[in-house]
Amino acid sequence: MRLKSKTAIVVGAGQQxxxxxxxxxxxxxxxxxxxxxxxxxxxxxxxxxETVALIAADGGKAGAFAADVAKSGAGDAIVAAAKDRFGGRxxxxxxxxxxxGRDGPAxxxxxxxxxxxxxxxxxxxxxxxKARRCRLQWRPxxxxxxxxxxxxx
Numbered sequence: 001m002r003l004k005s006k007t008a009i010v011v012g013a014g015q016q017x018x019x020x021x022x023x024x025x026x027x028x029x030x031x032x033x034x035x036x037x038x039x040x041x042x043x044x045x046x047x048x049x050e051t052v053a054l055i056a057a058d059g060g061k062a063g064a065f066a067a068d069v070a071k072s073g074a075g076d077a078i079v080a081a082a083k084d085r086f087g088g089r090x091x092x093x094x095x096x097x098x099x100x101g102r103d104g105p106a107x108x109x110x111x112x113x114x115x116x117x118x119x120x121x122x123x124x125x126x127x128x129x130k131a132r133r134c135r136l137q138w139r140p141x142x143x144x145x146x147x148x149x150x151x152x153x
Contacts, residue, residue: 004035007086009078011069011128012096013040014047024096025051032060036092039082043068069097069124070116075131093132095125 008031012024021029028038032055040055042048045066055062065081067074082090099120 001035003031003092006031006036006091007039007082007089008036008092008094009039009041009082009090009128009132010094010096011041011067011078011124012094012098013038013051014042014044015050016047024094025054027094027096028062029054029058029060031092032062033058037086038062039065039078039085041065041067041069041078069095069127070119072127074124075127075129078128079131090132093128095128097121097124 008028010024010028010031013028015022015025024042028040028051032038038055038060040048040051040062042051042064043066045064048064048066052062052064063081063085065078067078069075069078079090097120099117
């Protein structure tokens, strides 16, 4: 158990409807199998709770939390929830958040679509990373992992 006694936040731990497990859910489940306590964060609480149920059925420890990382204060709320639930320590942060769908050649993308994509895909990662790093600068062993991907269609 390589992650025994570690606490992980996995943002994007829910799964969009479809036939695959999804990167965030897979990461959360595998971290729990390796012994981590996992806060499963998703903008859709029910999806995060589904991931928690999978982890619990496998004997792991996890909690669900709903947050829209594109909104101000979301990162602070996520970090506070993890600290409250698991005792104040955060060892791993996975930012598995990304949207797409209205992309294409630069001359065909609408400005509003670009703004939304940039807000979720970049600002969303910044809000959680900033909140976590501000609170754990003293923990040199903490991992920082950001995964920004384009979801399958």
